[in-house]
Amino acid sequence: MNDKLIQSQKRLHDSLFELYMQGGLELFQAGTRGLKRELIIQLETSALTPEKGEIIHYYAVNRWDYEDEFDEWAKPLRPLTAEAEKIIGVTNAQLAHCRSGNAVLVDFLGFISECERYPLKS
Template sequence: MSDRLIQSQKRLHDSLFELYMQGGLELFQAGTRGLKRDLIIRLETSALTPQKGEIIHFYAVNRWDENDEFDEWAKPSRPLTAEAERVLGVPNSPLDDCRLTYAVLNDFLAFAYAC
């Protein structure tokens, strides 16, 4: 085996041991998946343009951990138009019981910035 390959394997072993010592067995077993948080974000609005609508559905999921998820609908400040109800497939009535957009947005941002 070449000296370069031996040194590379030693560095890898030392790095994994250091990771184990700092993060414990669980982090070592999780490997890089335990260190990543890549969010897939989907937002739905109450109209086709930002000037006329607002975000009414906040959804995000960590692509490495499906249990790390945020999914909440918000009550728009104005009722959805009939066209918006048709496009979204959501009537106004269930949205009446939801929290206001700004309240959901605050929780969504806290979720997104959580480490």
């Protein structure tokens, strides 16, 4: 057998074995949706430092299921500066119609800790 083909088959075998060891076989058999929940979280603030700003954008998405997503803006307690509006790309007028940061935070925390749907591992 061709030496390159043998090496290629060995690499394929090793890759499949590693995927199997990491739970890839289960992912492959069940499909990725609903089997695992690994969240990518992004928070955006109204200023460069926590002392001066607050979280105004809450975003999280399950890397295995893009329909499992939370994306909501919050109305800040203090209006954004003109400089912050330019950097963030949203205006005070756009945020005026949003819910308060506390209300959004409660829903966000509920989303990221959906224990019924995604039980915590022991």
